[in-house]
Amino acid sequence: MTPILQLRAVKAFYGQSEVLHGIDIAVERGGMTVLLGANGAGKTTALRAICGTVRREGEIIFSEHRLNGRSTEQIARLGIAHVPEGRGTFVGLTVEENLRLGAYTCTGTPHENMQRMYAYFPILAERRRQQAGALSGGEQQMLAIARALMMSPQLLLLDEPSFGLAPLVVESIFALVERIRREHRVSVLLVEQNASLALEFADRAYLIETGYVVSSGSAKALADDPQIRRSYLGY
């Protein structure tokens, strides 16, 4: 089966400086792929390159579409949902308005999808009329994921869902993402610092260091690699 997303020799730039130096990544249809690496390695930039929020070169192919030259909003409309670093919540709007915005690209009423999200994340149903800025960190992360899923995406890009959250909350969010991935057949590309947790849930992994892919393979193979264990898993 062809991958749902392919990056070929992708470079990305902030202003004049090149941050990604030609990386190749493939995301299997229906699978969960994780990008691992230290702070500043370029993981977030890789996601931003896919969505076109940074300047990029090289080839990015999603299903049968070439993403090069498309604007961020066009890419979203193709069915790529991005939960960005910092969650991208509209803090001044209510929980329900945030979810409605997630379904902005869909025609028809978002009601059914919203009920599904409330079933996955009951806390959001309780807080639907509250300002999103008043939610706790974990609740905001759930809201961000729910908002992304409202567009019924084919591919979900998740940037550090564990950031700033308590370990138990992180576990439950990962379990939910895994469940949603299976039930909705949505492919996931995950960026994560918490390598041991990510390798537990993902089926493929890429290790990025200073803008290069230095290692890749099945999540299990990477988890067993002694050097990766020492540098990233700490045992």
Add this chain to the structure above:
Amino acid sequence: MHQLLQQIFSGLAAGAIYASLALALVMIYRATNLVNFAQGEMAMFSTYIAWTLVNAGLPFWGAFLITLAVSFLGGMAIERIVIRPVENAPILAAVVVTIGLLLIFNSLAGWIYSYTLQEFPSPFPDRPLFGALMTTRDIGVIAVTLVVLAVLFCFFRFTTTGLAMRAAAQNPESARLCGIHVGRMLAIGWGLAAAIGAVAGIMVAPALFLDPNMMSGVLLYAFTGALIGGITSPVGAVIGGLIVGVTENLVGTYLIASQLKFTVALILIILVLLFRPNGLFGTAIVRRV
């Protein structure tokens, strides 16, 4: 007592007009963090369009609606052609562009319509009501403003486009990730602001007479209103505009010669900036680093 109430009511009618223009300023400020110094002159130019249409024999409300539509499209065009190129430029560059727009519209109106005062018809008869406590004109102006506010409120609260515009103003990058065309939302915002300004211009013109400099004073009051309300708050802009209208009227009647009315607005601006820079309802912009 009777005179006091009378002054308050006519102050509210004037304040309603300032409130509309203040609202236009706030809309653009929220969307682009830009104070549009040309808002008053755009409104003045719209009023000339209405005047032309009325003189061509159109019924008043027909001319009113056409003017709003033309202003909406004109506002969108201005955003596309003039503002977008300086979108990422330093804020001062954008401010200078709006000052340039102010001068262009002022000169253009003077060139096309001349600088002589023109009489502008009022849609409302000027009859005293409730023992001369207020006039039908005051009531009419306030009613039109309230309708505009209600329509705007419903648009932003209940429509998907309104929601998308709020989202785009709040967090443009996130809005793009949701598939929202942020540039289009900004253009619609400018269009709406221009249309609201047109309402203010048309409502104020019968009282002030129409000339290219008609809105300069009104814009000053609208600025004051927007600042009192906190430049980021639409509700604040409306309340601020009303406060300015009433204050201006009362101070002009009881305390000082009415030639000094503008000074009142300037003093209010200074007081707000000194003691409550975020206004009554504004929020300080906090950046998390």
